[in-house]
Amino acid sequence: MPCLTVQTNVADNQITDDFLKQLSVKLSEIVGKPEQYVAVHVSGGQKLFFAGTNEPAAYMELVSIGLSANQTAKISNEIMSFFEEKLNIKTSRIYIKFTNVAGNMMGWNKATF
Numbered sequence: 001m002p003c004l005t006v007q008t009n010v011a012d013n014q015i016t017d018d019f020l021k022q023l024s025v026k027l028s029e030i031v032g033k034p035e036q037y038v039a040v041h042v043s044g045g046q047k048l049f050f051a052g053t054n055e056p057a058a059y060m061e062l063v064s065i066g067l068s069a070n071q072t073a074k075i076s077n078e079i080m081s082f083f084e085e086k087l088n089i090k091t092s093r094i095y096i097k098f099t100n101v102a103g104n105m106m107g108w109n110k111a112t113f
Helices: 017-031 069-087
Strands: 003-008 039-043 058-065 094-101
Touching: 003 069, 017 039, 017 069, 058 069, 069 094
Parallel strands: 003 039, 058 094
Antiparallel strands: 003 058
């Protein structure tokens, strides 16, 4: 149940449904979980300064069950590269916070995982 939440100062009109679909597919591939469990939430047009400027930047949080420390560098590389390619955000202007949660701490479909 990977959930990626993104806040960016890139204009909201650049965050299209097509972009969100591509991001959902990409995240599913990266973490190796079925897309039916993937959630992505991208808030564009945010007031965000990074390193003292308002050039394109993003702050992200990825929450997932079974997320291991061995995966985070690869995930970071692939997600940041995706945002660099699709939204022109330099990878040096992106932070990702990773959170691993136990299945019983994530609710879904009137139950937990």
